[in-house]
Amino acid sequence: MINEMINEDELDDHLARRIRSMVLKDFGSKAEYQNRCTDIGLSVSTFENYKDQFIQEVNDDAIPELNPGVLIPVILREGLEGVQNRLIPNFLGFLEKASPKDAAPVAMVRALADCRYPHEWNPASRLLQRKVIMHVGPTNSGKTYSAIQKLKKAESGIYCSPLRLLAYEVFVRMNREGIPCRLITGEERREPEVDGKPLELKVGPLGKPHIPLMASTIEMANISTKYDVAVIDEIQVLTDMQRGWAWTQALHGLRAKEIHLCGEPTAVPLVQRLFKVMNEDVEVRTYDRLGSLQVSNVGLGSKWVNIKKGDCVVTFSRNMIFQVKRDIEQSTGMKCAIVYGGLPPETRAEQARLFNDPKSGYDVLVASDAIGMGLNLNINRVVFETLSKFDGKAMRPISISQVRQIGGRAGRYQSAYDKGVVTTLHNKDLHHLDKHINMLPPPLPSAGIKPPTNMIEMFSHQFPNVPFSKLWLMFQDCAQTTTDFHMCQFKDQKVIADSIESIPLSVQDRYQLMYAPIQIRDPDLLKTAVDVRPFKCIARM
Numbered sequence: 001m002i003n004e005m006i007n008e009d010e011l012d013d014h015l016a017r018r019i020r021s022m023v024l025k026d027f028g029s030k031a032e033y034q035n036r037c038t039d040i041g042l043s044v045s046t047f048e049n050y051k052d053q054f055i056q057e058v059n060d061d062a063i064p065e066l067n068p069g070v071l072i073p074v075i076l077r078e079g080l081e082g083v084q085n086r087l088i089p090n091f092l093g094f095l096e097k098a099s100p101k102d103a104a105p106v107a108m109v110r111a112l113a114d115c116r117y118p119h120e121w122n123p124a125s126r127l128l129q130r131k132v133i134m135h136v137g138p139t140n141s142g143k144t145y146s147a148i149q150k151l152k153k154a155e156s157g158i159y160c161s162p163l164r165l166l167a168y169e170v171f172v173r174m175n176r177e178g179i180p181c182r183l184i185t186g187e188e189r190r191e192p193e194v195d196g197k198p199l200e201l202k203v204g205p206l207g208k209p210h211i212p213l214m215a216s217t218i219e220m221a222n223i224s225t226k227y228d229v230a231v232i233d234e235i236q237v238l239t240d241m242q243r244g245w246a247w248t249q250a251l252h253g254l255r256a257k258e259i260h261l262c263g264e265p266t267a268v269p270l271v272q273r274l275f276k277v278m279n280e281d282v283e284v285r286t287y288d289r290l291g292s293l294q295v296s297n298v299g300l301g302s303k304w305v306n307i308k309k310g311d312c313v314v315t316f317s318r319n320m321i322f323q324v325k326r327d328i329e330q331s332t333g334m335k336c337a338i339v340y341g342g343l344p345p346e347t348r349a350e351q352a353r354l355f356n357d358p359k360s361g362y363d364v365l366v367a368s369d370a371i372g373m374g375l376n377l378n379i380n381r382v383v384f385e386t387l388s389k390f391d392g393k394a395m396r397p398i399s400i401s402q403v404r405q406i407g408g409r410a411g412r413y414q415s416a417y418d419k420g421v422v423t424t425l426h427n428k429d430l431h432h433l434d435k436h437i438n439m440l441p442p443p444l445p446s447a448g449i450k451p452p453t454n455m456i457e458m459f460s461h462q463f464p465n466v467p468f469s470k471l472w473l474m475f476q477d478c479a480q481t482t483t484d485f486h487m488c489q490f491k492d493q494k495v496i497a498d499s500i501e502s503i504p505l506s507v508q509d510r511y512q513l514m515y516a517p518i519q520i521r522d523p524d525l526l527k528t529a530v531d532v533r534p535f536k537c538i539a540r541m
């Protein structure tokens, strides 16, 4: 497959055109596309009459959504599938212009799947004029620190986190400083406490205890409450294929007088465009890195014996984390702490604490890319075990943004090592690392969206008795979006939807289950998810 071999810096207009031609050839010849169009109500003759004209228009770059410049980030993020998924919606858009009469049979279902104005999905927030401040800069530049300072002083506020562990960090820090803060994640809810003991709360004006702050994973952020200040961390994740919708929803929906966004400068143009549609201005504050970060001129020569105290080895599979830990402990005698996404927050925090404490005896950290977002660790040197990651389908080079985010964990301000070093296990990877760490990633192309449940329900009324996984595909074929948005795809969505198809459930329940982060490899968990409702118990954010 062509897309499995593409590096971020190799994909140019010419290659994007070649990939597009390949996909268009299938559109013209494979029965699948015709069937998908007839499933939603188009006649066979309409498809046959207009498909070649459509292919010609695309090849002439007359359909902006399928131009090479738009497709490059799509191919990098979604592979060939991203281009394939965009063909039918654009074919229907083309048909509507070319022959409204022939497009009439699908006009209503297209209107029901109109996702061009996601800011209208949160009408209550449109009544507010929100002040938006965007803190941007490289890693370790004090962006989150500045935003959190504002949150601390707020009468009411929310911190929206990309990770359970970061939400937990803010929860612990705020309560320790005497500022009552709740924790809300997919897994747990906690009232203000310090070291397991409830925090003494002041009584508010209505005679109830006043808890001003909430630290929440972004998927769980309550957007119906009013806040003085909201902080959205790692805003660049809004472009993520699976989770981006939660950032977009927070950005559109948070009912806060003041919103602070923290993240990479690459997010600025897209975020500005999204707020412009809502008539809200964005004040951009730019930060510089606190302390230097250097790429080493030597790798470890593929030898774990070259690991030193203060090193963090980054690898991308859970099996490798344990393997690397064993290898390092055997060849150096040093003990390794481990951090990866699947660990419970307390265990992760404990492992991070052990590594950060110079007297604990844990000198090395072995971690997954879970450390790439915001964690404060005393790392002297980040060592990439590899620069490729399995994305569920194929091994792909990690993005420039990921290289920079993960590498940037070395040398944290006011930590034991304020100058950071980045290197690779294998010398052959060093050149790639050096090139990418100094490269500015391109601006973010689009923000993820997840259509609201009522939209899917309305759409489903047009196609009774269609299995849900097929209905979701039909919705996406009909969906209209602008180039600023993309529809999020949920991990294993088809497998989940098909495995619950025979169980009597509402459309709302099916939709909710489909995007719940269920471990489908565990059949018991999937069964529990179906048996136990509401489904909050299985959320694993």
Ligand SMILES: Nc1ncnc2c1ncn2[C@@H]1O[C@H](COP(=O)(O)OP(=O)(O)OP(=O)(O)O)[C@@H](O)[C@H]1O
Pocket (backbone or CB within 6 Å): 137, 138, 139, 140, 141, 142, 143, 144, 145, 146, 262, 290, 373, 374, 375, 376, 408, 412, 413, 414
């Ligand atoms: N003005 C400051 N005073 C004291 N400590 C600070 C200050 N600014 C930043 N720090 C500390 O520096 C470290 C990095 O800051 P912060 O987490 O805000 O960086 P960031 O730019 O958000 O980085 P990342 O994107 O990696 O999360 C943190 O430990 C933070 O507490």
